[in-house]
Amino acid sequence: DRDTDKKRIEELLEENMVLEIAQKQSMNESAHLGWELEQLSKSTDLADSEKSFVFELNECASSRILKLEKDNQSLQNTIQELRDASLTSRESSLKFVELEKENQQLSKKIEKLQNQIEKEKQSNQDLETLSEELIKDKEQLQVVMETLKADKDRQVQTLQ
Numbered sequence: 001d002r003d004t005d006k007k008r009i010e011e012l013l014e015e016n017m018v019l020e021i022a023q024k025q026s027m028n029e030s031a032h033l034g035w036e037l038e039q040l041s042k043s044t045d046l047a048d049s050e051k052s053f054v055f056e057l058n059e060c061a062s063s064r065i066l067k068l069e070k071d072n073q074s075l076q077n078t079i080q081e082l083r084d085a086s087l088t089s090r091e092s093s094l095k096f097v098e099l100e101k102e103n104q105q106l107s108k109k110i111e112k113l114q115n116q117i118e119k120e121k122q123s124n125q126d127l128e129t130l131s132e133e134l135i136k137d138k139e140q141l142q143v144v145m146e147t148l149k150a151d152k153d154r155q156v157q158t159l160q
Helices: 002-043 048-159
Strands: none
Touching: 002 048
């Protein structure tokens, strides 16, 4: 989109320059016609038909200049709109880049938390295993204690 906008802006700028050149040429033509009119009016008295012809030429040149100025203004407005759109596009791109960075940071935090959860799970499994071993040891010790108690009771009876 940006490349398209840039190309369009360049095309419009070229078009604008062409119109400005045409406008200058038209103005030069008009100035030249005015100069010629002055020269003719100084050197000889012009007939009414010649005066009306020069007047028509000046009117034609003026209307052409006005048309070129309107076209130029229209192109300037279009260029400004494209610049504004380009700025909006840049702002959106910057926001997208910021969101992307934030997304990456959040992804890293999530990954760290997942690693921490995995460590906690492993720790819990280790504790469960240890707990099971301790329960087995306790049961064995209870069996040994009962055996020792029974032996002790027998010895006490024997001694009595």
